[in-house]
Amino acid sequence: MVDEAPGRAPERPVVVIGNFDGVHRGHVELLRAAQALEPGAPLVVVTFWPHPMSVIRPDQTPLLLGSLERRVELLRAQGVTDVVVVEFTSEVAGWSPARFVDEVIRPLHPVRVVVGENFHFGFRAAGDVAALTALGQDDPSRPGGGFAVSGVPLLTDGTQPSSSTLIRQAVADGDFGRVRELSDHGFRFCGVVVKGDQRGREMGFPTANVAVPPGLAVPADGVYAGWVTRLDVPDAERWPAAISVGTNPTFDGLERRVESYVLDRDDLELYGVEIAVDFYARLRGQVKYAGMESLIVQMHSDVDHARQLLHSS
Structure with missing residues (x-):
């Protein structure tokens, strides 16, 4: 993931987790917060493909704002070092919060994990920021060591959080000025x-x-x-x-x-x-x-x- 100097341990990354559909301003602020919290650390994004709703509730799957390749392109344009794509399956949907951390996060050896304050994960969304914080505490019995956790407040336009849902509606309405306001592109x-x-x-x-x-x-x-x-x-x-x-x-x-x-x-x-x-x-x-x-x-x-x-x- 990260180049290593001879005889020197690799620098631990700051990991940001999310869907990142459309990579809107709220996503960008999350990435900037991660960079500010761990200056100089490699920035790694964990995202999911296909959209989790396509597995959990297929009839409610949103139309995506772009392909996976476009998502990676936009993330890298924001300075992301690496993008880890979790193939979201029914098996993954059934993982407990602890297993999600063990399978996805610990192998990355993060110094810190950054998520939105409304982040939920694991079977039936049982995990939240508090649960992630508890799971991140150092435990010698688990590989990968401990990590800090930061829940970042959602970016709003003064009335509601910036979201992929708002952008989808603006696209459907043909309101591309609104799209540019929400996404910077x-x-x-x-x-x-x-x-x-x-x-x-x-x-x-x-x-x-x-x-x-x-x-x-x-x-x-x-x-x-x-x-x-x-x-x-x-x-x-x-x-x-x-x-x-x-x-x-x-x-x-x-x-x-x-x-x-x-x-x-x-x-x-x-x-x-x-x-x-x-x-x-x-x-x-x-x-x-x-x-x-x-x-x-x-x-x-x-x-x-x-x-x-x-x-x-």
Whole structure:
């Protein structure tokens, strides 16, 4: 985990535990608190995949704000040294708080564990910060030694704690200003470009199409302004785009997709390329038009609107 100098014991890390879906401002404050409590110590995050609710209460599983790879990317951007991913299974869900500590935390040899003040863990969420503190006391019979525990107050906007739930609602509403307030970064959707119906190219607006996989959050059906970046090229240019989310009701489509028209570009070949779509603003809802001509007129208007918004951003 950490490089060791010859003859020198490795420095014990400070460990932060959480889901970290979306890596919002509350998560960032938790990481900063850990760094402040143990300056210079390696910063290790323990997170869970899939979301624990998908195992405990599948019918209440939230739509995730990003893939596991995106989560790790955002965590590392905050200075995290290592990310430990716990595969959350029904067996893990049944662990007692003590077993969770023995299986997950002690092997990391932390000097301190930092969690949100509302943190719960173990079977039926039986463990809390007080239980974790007690389990962290040094016990010669347990490997890994003892560790300190800090429960950090939740970051609020003055009325309610910053949370992934609030961001999911803002994404669904197309309120990306609110998303940026809560997360310090916009909402990004990633995927591999697939071949579509070619209707966009026929109408003069070729699009990069990405299917919407189950389990991931996307904005409500409609048209948006944003940017497209290819992820297979380091430091790639970010292109302004008009983005459609939905099923193409004018043509009785069934598959939900994110379709991005890069403004004023018809020369891009992106099939098979992973792209990032960064949403900036909602333009309108999805509408079923009488035919292609009416849709083309509206698309020209959407593109002009997107260009104006993105130029002034």
